[in-house]
Amino acid sequence: MREFLIDIYYFLLALEPRYKIVIFLVIALLISAAIMISIVLRERSRKNSIEARERRIKRQVEPIIQEIVFTEQDASQFKDAIKKINRIVDSTLYRRSNMNILNELILYYHRNLGGEAFTRLENLYREIGLKQIALENLRNGEWHVRAKAINDLSTMRMGETLFEILQYTDAENMHVRNEAQYAAVKLGGKKAMSFLNDLESPMSEWQQIRLLDQSRKFEYELIDHIGPWLRSKNDTVVIFALILMRHLNQYHEREQLRKLLYHRNEKVQEKAIETAIELAYSECIENLYEVYELTKNLRVKTAVLKAMGELGGSKEAGHLREVLVSGKEYELVMAAAKGLKRMGRHDVLTGYRENELSEKGENIVKHVLDDRI
Amino acid sequence: MISYLILGVISVVQARKYLRRNTYTDYLNILQSPEAPSVSILAPAYNEEATIIENIRSLLSVRYPNYEVIVVNDGSRDRSLTKLIEEYQLEPVNFAVNYKIETKKVKNVYKSKDPAYNNLVVVDKENGGKSDALNAALNVSTGDYTLNIDVDCILEEDCLLKLMKPFLEETDKNMIATGGVVRIANNCRIEKGRIVEVNVPNKLLAQFQTLEYLRSFLLGRVAWGSLDGLLLISGALGVFQKQLVIQCGGYDNETIGEDMELTVRMRRYAREKGIDYVVGFVPDPLCWTEVPESWSVLRRQRNRWTRGAVETLLSHKRLFLNPFYGKIGMVSYPYWLLFEWLAPLIEAFGIVLLVLFSLLGVINISFLYLFIALIYGYTVAFTIATLYIEEITFFQYKKRRQLLRLVIAGLIEPLMFHPFVVYCAVTGNWDYFFEGKKAWGSMKRVGFSRPTDRGKRITGGGKGKKNKPNPAAPLPSNNVRTRPAT
Amino acid sequence: MSDKAKILIVDDEPLIRDALAFKLTKDGYDVDTAEDGEKAIQKIESEEYHIIISDIMMPFISGFELVKILKERGTDAPVLMLTSLNSETAVLKAFDLGADDFMTKPFSPNELSVRIKKLLKNSKK
Numbered sequence: 001m002r003e004f005l006i007d008i009y010y011f012l013l014a015l016e017p018r019y020k021i022v023i024f025l026v027i028a029l030l031i032s033a034a035i036m037i038s039i040v041l042r043e044r045s046r047k048n049s050i051e052a053r054e055r056r057i058k059r060q061v062e063p064i065i066q067e068i069v070f071t072e073q074d075a076s077q078f079k080d081a082i083k084k085i086n087r088i089v090d091s092t093l094y095r096r097s098n099m100n101i102l103n104e105l106i107l108y109y110h111r112n113l114g115g116e117a118f119t120r121l122e123n124l125y126r127e128i129g130l131k132q133i134a135l136e137n138l139r140n141g142e143w144h145v146r147a148k149a150i151n152d153l154s155t156m157r158m159g160e161t162l163f164e165i166l167q168y169t170d171a172e173n174m175h176v177r178n179e180a181q182y183a184a185v186k187l188g189g190k191k192a193m194s195f196l197n198d199l200e201s202p203m204s205e206w207q208q209i210r211l212l213d214q215s216r217k218f219e220y221e222l223i224d225h226i227g228p229w230l231r232s233k234n235d236t237v238v239i240f241a242l243i244l245m246r247h248l249n250q251y252h253e254r255e256q257l258r259k260l261l262y263h264r265n266e267k268v269q270e271k272a273i274e275t276a277i278e279l280a281y282s283e284c285i286e287n288l289y290e291v292y293e294l295t296k297n298l299r300v301k302t303a304v305l306k307a308m309g310e311l312g313g314s315k316e317a318g319h320l321r322e323v324l325v326s327g328k329e330y331e332l333v334m335a336a337a338k339g340l341k342r343m344g345r346h347d348v349l350t351g352y353r354e355n356e357l358s359e360k361g362e363n364i365v366k367h368v369l370d371d372r373i
Numbered sequence: 374m375i376s377y378l379i380l381g382v383i384s385v386v387q388a389r390k391y392l393r394r395n396t397y398t399d400y401l402n403i404l405q406s407p408e409a410p411s412v413s414i415l416a417p418a419y420n421e422e423a424t425i426i427e428n429i430r431s432l433l434s435v436r437y438p439n440y441e442v443i444v445v446n447d448g449s450r451d452r453s454l455t456k457l458i459e460e461y462q463l464e465p466v467n468f469a470v471n472y473k474i475e476t477k478k479v480k481n482v483y484k485s486k487d488p489a490y491n492n493l494v495v496v497d498k499e500n501g502g503k504s505d506a507l508n509a510a511l512n513v514s515t516g517d518y519t520l521n522i523d524v525d526c527i528l529e530e531d532c533l534l535k536l537m538k539p540f541l542e543e544t545d546k547n548m549i550a551t552g553g554v555v556r557i558a559n560n561c562r563i564e565k566g567r568i569v570e571v572n573v574p575n576k577l578l579a580q581f582q583t584l585e586y587l588r589s590f591l592l593g594r595v596a597w598g599s600l601d602g603l604l605l606i607s608g609a610l611g612v613f614q615k616q617l618v619i620q621c622g623g624y625d626n627e628t629i630g631e632d633m634e635l636t637v638r639m640r641r642y643a644r645e646k647g648i649d650y651v652v653g654f655v656p657d658p659l660c661w662t663e664v665p666e667s668w669s670v671l672r673r674q675r676n677r678w679t680r681g682a683v684e685t686l687l688s689h690k691r692l693f694l695n696p697f698y699g700k701i702g703m704v705s706y707p708y709w710l711l712f713e714w715l716a717p718l719i720e721a722f723g724i725v726l727l728v729l730f731s732l733l734g735v736i737n738i739s740f741l742y743l744f745i746a747l748i749y750g751y752t753v754a755f756t757i758a759t760l761y762i763e764e765i766t767f768f769q770y771k772k773r774r775q776l777l778r779l780v781i782a783g784l785i786e787p788l789m790f791h792p793f794v795v796y797c798a799v800t801g802n803w804d805y806f807f808e809g810k811k812a813w814g815s816m817k818r819v820g821f822s823r824p825t826d827r828g829k830r831i832t833g834g835g836k837g838k839k840n841k842p843n844p845a846a847p848l849p850s851n852n853v854r855t856r857p858a859t
Numbered sequence: 860m861s862d863k864a865k866i867l868i869v870d871d872e873p874l875i876r877d878a879l880a881f882k883l884t885k886d887g888y889d890v891d892t893a894e895d896g897e898k899a900i901q902k903i904e905s906e907e908y909h910i911i912i913s914d915i916m917m918p919f920i921s922g923f924e925l926v927k928i929l930k931e932r933g934t935d936a937p938v939l940m941l942t943s944l945n946s947e948t949a950v951l952k953a954f955d956l957g958a959d960d961f962m963t964k965p966f967s968p969n970e971l972s973v974r975i976k977k978l979l980k981n982s983k984k
Contacts, residue, residue, distance in 0.1 A: 018740075105874075147397075334471075489927065
């Protein structure tokens with residue numbers, strides 16, 4: 001055997017350089033492949049053991065948490081429970097990872113159980129030290145760690161951390177910024193929303209949806225900052241303010257709303273019209289005729305027709321009828337027909353002379369009159 | 374080859390970023406928000422009576438607040454429509470179809486009498502092919518966005534939420550489309566229309582495709598997606614801005630690869646109109662589909678793909694190295710041209726040359742062997758690298774045994790599968806250029822029968838090409854669709 | 860046969876099932892769980908439950924479908940929907956399909972107990 005190997009060795013040595021290179025490369029590649037496979041397999045077992053540990057911890061901690069949440073406990077029982085949990089998660093190597101597991105478990109319960117379960121879980125969160133960990137992460141972590149920390153703190157309603165979180169509402173990293181804004185609204189309320197006054201970075205629609213969700217608790221309360229927001233140079237702030245007006249029934253600032261119908265950004269126009277409809281702001285109808293003429297944007301025009309149908313009277317019915325007969329774009333004719341139906345003007349919808357409506361128009365009328373669609 | 378390395382690194386970085394970003398994302402807000410944009414799911418169907426009810430059912434249980442499902446019966450010759458009418462209590466309504474895009478005639482539009490299904494719209498029309506059916510769905514749709522899906526895909530229930538998220542998060546540019554990732558469902562345990570357990574396919578051929586798929590996805594799509602260079606929104610899953618699709622003219626009836634073609638065309642259109650646009654990509658696995666398990670079906674599929682790719686590339690040759698089109702023209706298109714189209718041809722040519730030369734004694738035979746060994750080693754290393762990346766990112770294949778299977782498949786692949794793929798590419802080109810099989814050919818009249826084993830899967834036997842469901846064969850009575858252990 | 864009321868909990872998340880089972884068992888009920896709509900229907904067909912608590916967002920057979928099927932079959936056990944969805948549409952749809960009560964998550968365990976008591980009392984009449 002040895003001779004065989006020695007033979008091969010000398011054979012290789014005697015080859016031309018280019019062969020040597022090729023062989024060398026081949027061997028190198030195969031070795032690196034083998035290394036990667038072994039790394040992968042090792043990672044696997046590591047992952048498996050992590051999962052096993054996770055399951056174990058969950059199994060042990062769950063009943064204690066259930067006891068805390070669902071039963072009346074006095075201070076000493078609570079302390080005992082904390083001690084028990086500490087014993088379970090404590091470990092020289094894995095404490096951090098265990099605390100993460102515990103964190104997720106508590107958050108999960110908090111998302112699903114309310115009432116007095118909230119306060120109990122929140123106490124637990126504080127006493128067991130997770131709040132401290134989150135704050136440390138917020139101060140020292142990478143962007144995704146910080147964002148998650150803020151998210152956790154706001155989910156667990158740690159109001160006392162609000163001041164620190166507020167520093168990040170205009171942070172450079174979008175995710176940290178978004179989480180901070182969300183936490184501000186959730187923990188801080190209307191006052192905390194003042195970050196919108198000077199906000200320069202754009203708010204994505206996603207963020208607007210989240211903030212709207214949190215803002216629901218202000219419904220019917222007066223949000224006085226809406227005025228400045230509607231006048232903001234940041235179009236996304238304007239749109240968000242309109243969304244708030246619409247969904248939270250903010251009836252003041254209607255003059256500003258009227259002005260927004262002429263905004264240069266077509267999305268803002270559209271949103272403004274929708275808001276006017278929702279707030280039943282029929283005084284702006286005269287402006288709508290102008291807007292209809294001025295704009296070339298189909299969506300804005302459609303929104304105007306919808307508004308006329310919702311808020312208008314016979315003059316508007318006349319205008320809608322005109323659009324219906326004109327036989328222009330499908331969307332406009334459809335919007336006009338729907339508007340007339342909304343007004344209850346079936347007489348207009350069915351009272352046509354022969355051939356006054358195009359075939360498209362007739363189909364659309366039939367469509368609109370069909371209640372099944 | 375080096376490019377793969379670069380792409381690989383980019384992919385890993387991007388994939389981790391995506392995963393981190395989404396660890397705590399709560400989709401519940403948008404799920405209930407009145408401000409969630411409206412989406413129309415377009416589902417063309419042809420002769421799908423065996424599975425259509427189940428498929429539509431999974432579409433109707435997608436988690437999203439504001440969407441409609443538009444099923445287009447493209448002149449099926451079987452009982453697809455009848456089954457739908459029965460199951461969902463459909464009745465024809467006076468729908469005014471807006472023929473923004475010309476299609477074959479729409480015979481009827483149906484809606485359900487049951488208010489629980491009021492977001493289901495069924496369109497019955499004359500047969501016109503998949504593109505035509507999609508266009509008809511577009512004409513009927515009311516959403517601002519459209520989601521195209523192949524009816525035999527299994528969707529993750531959150532897929533629409535995840536696909537819409539990039540649109541909602543984009544603040545600077547106009548996002549015109551997003552694409553999702555298709556994963557291989559062979560041998561995965563499917564219960565009640567959902568993937569319950571992810572497994573590596575049993576059949577070797579499917580395993581090869583898994584590897585190929587993982588490579589192209591992990592080393593390609595994720596990276597390109599983050600660079601916004603994606604030329605192809607995987608046909609099975611893509612959300613588009615409806616208005617733009619219609620402005621571009623909808624789906625092209627003439628091509629085979631209608632989804633890729635549309636994506637390229639939309640990009641061109643946007644660029645030509647001066648729209649500052651971007652195409653999003655969601656690296657999460659959102660959709661599962663079965664891949665062919667027989668060589669002949671695979672051959673037809675690859676042949677079709679090759680012809681489709683060539684066709685799209687040629688019809689948009691204006692993009693080639695054209696600085697007006699930015700990244701797409703200067704980087705993506707040439708890359709696609711070189712690596713997807715020409716590479717197999719060059720490879721085939723090269724192999725032929727090598728063999729010839731060595732036979733003629735021009736090249737030393739041992740050098741040839743070594744060279745081949747080098748290529749082999751390189752490919753294997755690549756595959757292993759891919760599996761490694763999969764481990765540290767999405768980690769779908771959890772059982773150790775399965776990983777080993779993939780490794781073994783990776784060792785065999787360069788010898789068995791890769792030459793086959795090259796062969797299919799070559800014949801595809803031949804068919805395209807010399808045989809003139811530009812259209813779907815005989816497939817066109819039948820419809821868009823995807824060459825999968827779908828028919829086989831359902832009826833338990835026979836080929837799946839023309840998808841004639843056998844009425845005598847028992848349909849699965851329970852809902853658990855486990856793969857046959859062949 | 861014990862005279863404890865029997866409750867069926869239908870939810871695809873195991874932690875929720877466990878938590879509810881814990882709480883309701885403590886409250887003195889006989890608790891059974893199902894992880895999705897189909898299993899729930901199987902259980903309901905084989906045993907009698909006095910009240911059914913169901914999530915809405917579940918795979919394939921959603922809570923809505925479950926309620927619909929149960930009411931069509933004439934099950935007279937009251938159905939309480941417990942879900943994270945809190946939109947008006949969800950509430951209306953639930954009651955439209957025949958649900959007897961609706962609670963959103965996060966929910967107060969005490970409130971749940973009280974509502975269960977009330978539903979049981981009403982259904983006994």
